[in-house]
Amino acid sequence: MADRWQDCMEIGIAVARQAGEVICEALKNQISVMSKSSPVDLVTETDQKVESMIISSIREKFPTHSFIGEESVAAGAASKLTDNPTWIIDPIDGTTNFVHRFPFVAVSIGFAVNKQIEFGIIYSCVEDKMYTGKKGKGAFCNGEQLKVSGQEDITKSLILTEVGYKQNPDIAKTMFSNMERLVCIPVHGILLCSSIRAVGTAAVNMCLVATGGADAYYHIGIHCWDMAAGAVIVTEAGGVVMDINGGPFDLMSRRLITASSKAIGERIAKEIQVFPCGRDDGKD
Amino acid sequence: MASSEENEMYSKKQWEGCMEIAVQTARTAGQVIREAFKHEKEVSTKSSPVDLVTETDRLVEDLIISSLREKYPSHRFIGEESSAAGEKCLLTDSPTWIIDPIDGTCNFIHSFPMVAVSIGFAVNKELEFGVIYHCLDENLYTARKGHGAFCNGIQLQVSKETADAFTHGDLQRLGCVNYASAAESLTITSHLKDGAQEDMSKALILTEIGAKRDPATLKIFSGNMERLLKAQVHGIRVIGSATLALCQVASGAADAYYQFGLHCWDIAAAAVIIREAGGNVIDTSGGPLDLMSRRIVAAGTVEMAHYIAQEIQTITYERDDHNAN
Numbered sequence: 001m002a003d004r005w006q007d008c009m010e011i012g013i014a015v016a017r018q019a020g021e022v023i024c025e026a027l028k029n030q031i032s033v034m035s036k037s038s039p040v041d042l043v044t045e046t047d048q049k050v051e052s053m054i055i056s057s058i059r060e061k062f063p064t065h066s067f068i069g070e071e072s073v074a075a076g077a078a079s080k081l082t083d084n085p086t087w088i089i090d091p092i093d094g095t096t097n098f099v100h101r102f103p104f105v106a107v108s109i110g111f112a113v114n115k116q117i118e119f120g121i122i123y124s125c126v127e128d129k130m131y132t133g134k135k136g137k138g139a140f141c142n143g144e145q146l147k148v149s150g151q152e153d154i155t156k157s158l159i160l161t162e163v164g165y166k167q168n169p170d171i172a173k174t175m176f177s178n179m180e181r182l183v184c185i186p187v188h189g190i191l192l193c194s195s196i197r198a199v200g201t202a203a204v205n206m207c208l209v210a211t212g213g214a215d216a217y218y219h220i221g222i223h224c225w226d227m228a229a230g231a232v233i234v235t236e237a238g239g240v241v242m243d244i245n246g247g248p249f250d251l252m253s254r255r256l257i258t259a260s261s262k263a264i265g266e267r268i269a270k271e272i273q274v275f276p277c278g279r280d281d282g283k284d
Numbered sequence: 285m286a287s288s289e290e291n292e293m294y295s296k297k298q299w300e301g302c303m304e305i306a307v308q309t310a311r312t313a314g315q316v317i318r319e320a321f322k323h324e325k326e327v328s329t330k331s332s333p334v335d336l337v338t339e340t341d342r343l344v345e346d347l348i349i350s351s352l353r354e355k356y357p358s359h360r361f362i363g364e365e366s367s368a369a370g371e372k373c374l375l376t377d378s379p380t381w382i383i384d385p386i387d388g389t390c391n392f393i394h395s396f397p398m399v400a401v402s403i404g405f406a407v408n409k410e411l412e413f414g415v416i417y418h419c420l421d422e423n424l425y426t427a428r429k430g431h432g433a434f435c436n437g438i439q440l441q442v443s444k445e446t447a448d449a450f451t452h453g454d455l456q457r458l459g460c461v462n463y464a465s466a467a468e469s470l471t472i473t474s475h476l477k478d479g480a481q482e483d484m485s486k487a488l489i490l491t492e493i494g495a496k497r498d499p500a501t502l503k504i505f506s507g508n509m510e511r512l513l514k515a516q517v518h519g520i521r522v523i524g525s526a527t528l529a530l531c532q533v534a535s536g537a538a539d540a541y542y543q544f545g546l547h548c549w550d551i552a553a554a555a556v557i558i559r560e561a562g563g564n565v566i567d568t569s570g571g572p573l574d575l576m577s578r579r580i581v582a583a584g585t586v587e588m589a590h591y592i593a594q595e596i597q598t599i600t601y602e603r604d605d606h607n608a609n
Contacts, residue, residue, distance in 0.1 A: 042518070096519045097519075099518070100443075100488040100538065102488055127421075149395075158390065165516060166513075172510055172513070176510060180503070193333055193497045196522060212395055214396055
């Protein structure tokens with residue numbers, strides 16, 4: 001049964017690559033930008049075009065499957081995950097990067113059945129890196145198997161996150177104090193410090209954890225389409241995904257910690273002060 | 285020791301020759317780093333628990349300096365690891381190579397794929413050319429004063445405002461032009477790349493934390509980011525390598541970079557590359573760039589650079605030339 005969704009995955013990979021080509025081509029031309037929920041929540045025609053392309057290519061082969069896509073949801077579609085085979089799609093993760101031609105932009109395609117993520121595909125198109133992970137079958141980047149760093153000591157870790165504009169000043173303060181707390185952890189009165197990076201795309205952040213290049217990524221405020229593919233890629237590389245409070249990973253919760261080890265994940269959960277971020281399935 | 289006059293007598297060809305050697309040396313060093321990248325690294329600390337160094341840093345710096353010294357025995361050298369070993373960061377009129385063997389040592393240790401070799405060159409205390417080599421992606425960034433900036437042979441251009449372009453004269457009046465180059469006047473007087481940023485509210489900004497991690501410093505660091513985010517910049521990114529971040533400004537992929545805590549060997553090459561791509565580098569106080577000051581603001585436009593300089597609160601680090609008297 002483990003190879004049951006292999007044909008779906010192969011279609012997914014081909015479609016992701018095609019989408020990546022469209023994105024790379026668009027990067028050479030002028031990009032016209034609109035905004036969604038706020039002036040910093042950007043979307044472009046390419047996002048919309050690529051999502052339509054992905055969904056129609058897949059729907060052609062698998063007409064009974066369901067879809068949750070970032071731009072479809074923005075246009076009013078429901079983002080409810082059922083037991084039905086469901087493709088969870090971010091056509092351009094890192095739209096802000098895309099608009100600026102900052103070279104971290106990825107197509108993210110996750111696939112869930114019975115609400116379990118079966119495989120994930122993330123194509124970081126500028127770098128031409130195709131990341132894949134299939135339940136029970138390992139995680140790979142351009143054919144090379146991935147393994148997390150295995151780091152267990154937070155004071156030696158490299159942590160990824162993102163800093164974005166928060167309307168609510170208390171939430172902004174919490175976001176920054178979380179970061180400050182993680183960057184500098186006092187151990188027996190000595191300040192021991194990890195390092196922080198922010199590249200601007202959740203999907204690529206998760207892949208960097210899977211490769212061992214980073215030890216953790218945490219975020220409050222992303223979406224299921226940012227997390228679905230990455231979650232299986234990291235776990236198949238030997239890492240962990242969990243809720244921001246240390247509990248089990250919840251795809252619709254809009255938050256996560258992914259890490260090279262349970263120890264790091266739990267330590268981060270301990271340091272983070274949570275703030276509300278809504279849910280993708282509206283079950284607040 | 286060469287006098288100013290003697291230095292002036294060197295033809296432009298001389299520096300071109302030096303730059304070609306710098307490029308070859310950077311590529312060779314990059315290969316050593318690439319090979320060491322996947323392996324276990326032995327790590328030590330320098331001035332603080334986050335100021336890291338490896339055997340590869342030292343090896344690569346020795347390799348670079350010895351290659352260059354062989355060809356140019358009368359030249360001087362300022363290198364990160366030599367400086368850590370006690371050499372003074374004194375910039376004289378002599379032809380001087382300013383070297384960071386591995387920019388992004390923390391990234392290197394973690395195998396986080398943003399690592400570069402940086403080689404800058406100054407004569408009469410003026411920065412003449414810069415070479416920055418992204419070791420993993422094998423992207424070579426180069427610029428020589430008056431000859432433009434390039435990445436893998438493709439000319440670089442910073443992001444610029446398309447409407448209301450300033451004339452060269454306006455910028456001179458503002459005291460912002462202290463570095464004349466053919467490339468600069470070209471980019472200012474013609475309308476170039478679309479979608480670009482003088483208006484803060486659409487800017488993508490890069491920065492780094494720096495080695496100081498005490499709570500007071502971190503509060504200032506966060507406060508600076510918070511202020512910029514409130515101006516509704518599109519985003520702030522941190523990649524762990526100052527030289528590669530500065531190259532993103534030169535290529536137009538980022539609109540600005542600011543940092544406290546970097547060194548002269550992080551600034552030297554990148555300053556030339558950004559200027560030759562039409563951009564601006566200034567001190568965080570708004571004054572002219574001070575190579576030894578441990579701080580910088582770089583941006584595609586003069587307005588962006590000054591806006592950021594105004595917004596950010598200072599984090600003080602000891603000057604690179606603190607012991608050079």
